[in-house]
Amino acid sequence: MAQDAAISKGFDARGFEGGAALECAGLACLRGGRILFRGVSLKLEAGEALHVTGPNGLGKSSLIRVIAGLLPAYAGEVKANGRMALADEKVALDAGQPLARALGHWARLDGSVEAEIADALAAVDLAHLADVPVRFLSTGQRKRALLARISLSRAGIWLLDEPANGLDTASIARLGDLMARHRVGGGIVVAASHQPLPLEGAQTLPLADFVPVARAGEAE
Amino acid sequence: MIGALGTLIRRELMLAFGLGGGARGSAGFVMPIIFFLAVATIYPFAVGPDAQLLGRTGGGVIWVAALLASILPIDRLVQADVDQGMIDQYVVRGLSEELIALAKTIGHWLSFGPPLMLAAIISAGLLGQSAEQLIIVEIGLACATPALAALGVMIAALTAGLRHGAALGGLLLLPLAVPLLIFGAGSLTPGSQNGLLLLAAASLLLTVICPIAAGAAIRAGRE
Numbered sequence: 001m002a003q004d005a006a007i008s009k010g011f012d013a014r015g016f017e018g019g020a021a022l023e024c025a026g027l028a029c030l031r032g033g034r035i036l037f038r039g040v041s042l043k044l045e046a047g048e049a050l051h052v053t054g055p056n057g058l059g060k061s062s063l064i065r066v067i068a069g070l071l072p073a074y075a076g077e078v079k080a081n082g083r084m085a086l087a088d089e090k091v092a093l094d095a096g097q098p099l100a101r102a103l104g105h106w107a108r109l110d111g112s113v114e115a116e117i118a119d120a121l122a123a124v125d126l127a128h129l130a131d132v133p134v135r136f137l138s139t140g141q142r143k144r145a146l147l148a149r150i151s152l153s154r155a156g157i158w159l160l161d162e163p164a165n166g167l168d169t170a171s172i173a174r175l176g177d178l179m180a181r182h183r184v185g186g187g188i189v190v191a192a193s194h195q196p197l198p199l200e201g202a203q204t205l206p207l208a209d210f211v212p213v214a215r216a217g218e219a220e
Numbered sequence: 221m222i223g224a225l226g227t228l229i230r231r232e233l234m235l236a237f238g239l240g241g242g243a244r245g246s247a248g249f250v251m252p253i254i255f256f257l258a259v260a261t262i263y264p265f266a267v268g269p270d271a272q273l274l275g276r277t278g279g280g281v282i283w284v285a286a287l288l289a290s291i292l293p294i295d296r297l298v299q300a301d302v303d304q305g306m307i308d309q310y311v312v313r314g315l316s317e318e319l320i321a322l323a324k325t326i327g328h329w330l331s332f333g334p335p336l337m338l339a340a341i342i343s344a345g346l347l348g349q350s351a352e353q354l355i356i357v358e359i360g361l362a363c364a365t366p367a368l369a370a371l372g373v374m375i376a377a378l379t380a381g382l383r384h385g386a387a388l389g390g391l392l393l394l395p396l397a398v399p400l401l402i403f404g405a406g407s408l409t410p411g412s413q414n415g416l417l418l419l420a421a422a423s424l425l426l427t428v429i430c431p432i433a434a435g436a437a438i439r440a441g442r443e
Contacts, residue, residue, distance in 0.1 A: 084312055092304055106309070
């Protein structure tokens with residue numbers, strides 16, 4: 001298929017100072033007066049990946065946001081070497097702007113050049129929609145646009161919250177391809193998802209093991 | 221950091237002036253200006269075409285209209301960016317909330333202050349203001365609009381995420397902007413040049429404090 005051609009001529013993970021590393025020790029998160037999880041420790045070196053698993057409502061998104069620095073950790077600390085890129089349910093692209101221009105805003109902040117936007121769009125098979133305003137994209141297309149934003153970010157550490165939501169089979173394969181390239185280039189991927197992800201050789205972190213006993217029943 | 225500030229301001233201006241498709245209602249800067257002109261237009265209808273009365277009170281009407289016009293853009297300044305996840309993305313990139321608020325203030329002022337000052341020329345004509353009065357009004361607006369923009373951003377940050385935040389925004393802005401109104405309209409009284417100095421001082425204070433408060437509000441709003 002034409003889409004496969006787009007992947008192969010994609011781009012390699014480059015641009016960030018190699019040697020990304022992420023280490024968390026004893027992370028706990030308190031929200032609304034309840035401990036969501038506690039004692040979460042993880043250590044990732046360049047090229048490694050982590051799949052945070054667990055059912056909805058357990059606190060996977062909160063863990064991602066704590067690592068990203070958007071939520072304060074109730075206990076523990078996050079040590080990161082390298083910049084982070086966050087992909088959650090919010091696309092963060094201006095709805096009225098054409099896709100390439102909306103991505104251009106982040107590319108400018110992250111120090112990427114114009115040509116890389118086209119490459120990143122091609123890698124998620126959106127090159128033909130570069131001039132279409134973001135508000136006209138479908139859910140799956142928005143999600144792929146978000147992946148393009150991540151791959152443009154030049155960040156060493158990718159934090160992906162449910163990256164496969166809303167993607168069809170072909171797009172999940174592209175996601176796997178992007179994550180693999182990022183890791184080959186020395187990047188780190190932390191992905192939280194209740195569903196299987198195309199992340200070969202990734203560590204898994206079943207978040208349910210770190211949930212206080214009193215809450216364990218809620219997740220059902 | 222300066223480069224990032226420029227990029228953020230660039231986006232604010234693109235959205236405000238509706239360039240490249242325009243997101244928050246294309247060319248959102250037009251509405252407050254039309255509102256401002258509308259107030260100046262209906263005032264003579266209400267009090268009658270008495271040139272002397274208009275000349276005496278018109279300057280004050282321009283100031284009231286400017287204050288009311290500054291309320292209109294508040295609801296689109298911060299809320300949309302929180303909803304879209306733009307703020308989260310800035311913070312992940314290490315940009316401080318204060319820098320974000322400063323960029324929004326500068327961007328908002330550029331799309332609000334100069335157009336309002338242009339529209340004030342038309343208003344002054346409609347309200348029978350002399351050239352000398354117009355000059356004082358323009359100097360006053362040049363001093364006050366940065367503070368009005370900064371107040372707008374701060375209140376937008378404070379009310380982001382609240383239901384009926386837009387209505388609340390107007391109620392919050394007016395009392396805070398009263399010093400600007402008093403000194404601005406007061407400077408039009410013949411022989412009271414100190415009004416402009418006090419206006420400049422009040423405006424400077426608000427313009428410096430508001431982005432800091434707005435940054436704190438954005439941070440607190442993130443849960």
